[in-house]
Amino acid sequence: MAVALCEVGPRDGLQNEPEVLAPALRAELANRMARTGVPRVEAASFVNPERVPQMAGAEDVLAAVQPSPTLSRAALVLNERGYQRLRETSCEEVHIAFCVTETFNRRNQGHSVAESLAQAGAIVADAHEDGRRATVTLAASFGCPFEGAVDPAIVLGLAEQLTTADEIVFADTIGVGVPRQVRALLGGARHLGTPLGLHLHNTRNTGYANAYTALDEGVALLDASVGGIGGCPFAPRATGNIATEDLLYLLDHEGVDTGVDLDEVIRVAEWLETVLGRQLPGQLYRAGSFPPALS
16 A cells, blocks of 8 residues: 655745744755655745735745655645736645635635636646646645534535645644544545545644545645644644644554655754754654564
8 A cells, every 4th residue: 555645844844933043944854754755845924924924935945845756846825816826926736725614615715616626626627737746735624623513514515616726635733523423524435536635634633644634535634743743824723734743653554645754854854853943743753663563
């Protein structure tokens, strides 16, 4: 079994941190993670820097992330304006995100869900015309901070309209999901024939259980953030992503092939701790790895 990992620390990880790191330092984090063997790094976000100052200078970040035949450099956009900025860079992959509930989407993006859905389809078409991969992420697929529980039928209905994307990712933006929901979403979308991924947060300590469940459901991609940093600045109490190194430990010991060097990721987490000046939420980089069980 093989699963692709996307490192989102430089974007989703740092966007919710109190510090505003310089573009060069954010690019260094992306480059360090790229050297671990992670095949994809979400390095930047083309959003309004007045609303998310941690993501200012996205163009400078991408210019400083070293291209490689084994690395796909990705960046997030929320609308056509963001994609026009990305279009001027050499970024290989665009990630388009919108929220599945009206309240959250209007607060986060200033549009209705229908408007964001239409924009996502247009950006996918533009990206393909430009020779880029396009992933669409459905935020708050597992629950909304403003509207509460989300009907999986609504999420799956949106996914059915996004099959032109190279990938559809269901995001547990506020970390409320449980394995039952993972099975409902991945199982319910399997017939679409589009590769499926998960973006998981460990806010309520269910992120790794959800990732493990996803393996049996044929998940193609898992997002993770080194050190477990991150969250959404527009979602109350949305804390960190699942930690890349903690997830890798689980996958490695389950015999899942990721091609990523766990020891190198631990070293990046240790470095990041010195950059941010505090202990990170991830556990493995503090506890240390351990050899796999004898078969």
